[in-house]
Amino acid sequence: xxxxxxxxxxxxxxxxxxxxxxxxxxxxxxxxxxxxxxxxxxxxxxxxxxxxxxxxxxxxxxxxxxxxxxxxxxxxxxxxxxxxxxxxxxxxxxxxxxxxxxxxxxxxxxxxxxxxxxxxxxxxxxxxxxxxxxxxxxxxxxxxxxxxxxxxxxxxxxxxxxxxxxxxxxxxxxxxxxxxxxxxxxxxxxxxxxxxxxxxxxxxxxxxxxxxxxxxxxxxxxxxxxxxxxxxxxxxxxxxxxxxxxxxxxxxxxxxxxxxxxxxxxxxxxxxxxxxxxxxxxxxxxxxxxxxxxxxxxxxxxxxxxxxxx
Numbered sequence: 001x002x003x004x005x006x007x008x009x010x011x012x013x014x015x016x017x018x019x020x021x022x023x024x025x026x027x028x029x030x031x032x033x034x035x036x037x038x039x040x041x042x043x044x045x046x047x048x049x050x051x052x053x054x055x056x057x058x059x060x061x062x063x064x065x066x067x068x069x070x071x072x073x074x075x076x077x078x079x080x081x082x083x084x085x086x087x088x089x090x091x092x093x094x095x096x097x098x099x100x101x102x103x104x105x106x107x108x109x110x111x112x113x114x115x116x117x118x119x120x121x122x123x124x125x126x127x128x129x130x131x132x133x134x135x136x137x138x139x140x141x142x143x144x145x146x147x148x149x150x151x152x153x154x155x156x157x158x159x160x161x162x163x164x165x166x167x168x169x170x171x172x173x174x175x176x177x178x179x180x181x182x183x184x185x186x187x188x189x190x191x192x193x194x195x196x197x198x199x200x201x202x203x204x205x206x207x208x209x210x211x212x213x214x215x216x217x218x219x220x221x222x223x224x225x226x227x228x229x230x231x232x233x234x235x236x237x238x239x240x241x242x243x244x245x246x247x248x249x250x251x252x253x254x255x256x257x258x259x260x261x262x263x264x265x266x267x268x269x270x271x272x273x274x275x276x277x278x279x280x281x282x283x284x285x286x287x288x289x290x291x292x293x294x295x296x297x298x299x300x301x302x303x304x305x306x307x308x309x310x
Contacts (some may be wrong), residue, residue, distance in 0.1 A: 069213075083158040111256070
């Protein structure tokens, strides 16, 4: 019997339990920081909560059952949620102080190098393509544990990729706004390549869908083609938003650098302060006031999260 859009809700402990444990640890740390007088901004808590809620929806909703049993395109929607949207929301919710207990652990603390952009980007791209190889994809659909591992890999590598972009932990000095624009373009170029492969292929890649009830009367190749279109549409929209934010940020930072240098502040200090979102602090320290032109601020969500006060 084919899954139903109304009743095919699932409770897979392989995916639900780790998600709920991560949420519990986060809220405990947020509460601890609140008691210490170092509260996490409310908007970050809300975005993290939204990420957890969206993840739980993806893991339990009919998207999961229908994507697994009938439709590659529906499965693509689930994967984009898990590998792109959820990590983005969760990364927005994290800060240096929130992560400090994890980074203090002997093993996990040594893994911060994974968020270096030259590591995070290749790792994310490699994971994306490997899991869409026919054998790996079919294996995930044929075994719940492998399927859970696939989703965890999408979630973790997506988180690492976004963490590098938004500097949940401080990135290298060269990774300024201009480099971030290039980073986003490469990320989306890789997604577009894979999406085009799905869109224009005349045959279905995954044997799991060879003999399943056809959703909406689509052929296997047609369903796969829609999956590619969905992938390119979602990633394209996210890219446009990110590029708009980064271009605005670049314009504001350029104005801040020029203004501070014109006031006689050392250009090297100016470059470093602007790079890590501390131009206002430098202006107040060196000039005794914040220039009125600084009222045009870089959106807080676009600043490196790892540079917040620990």
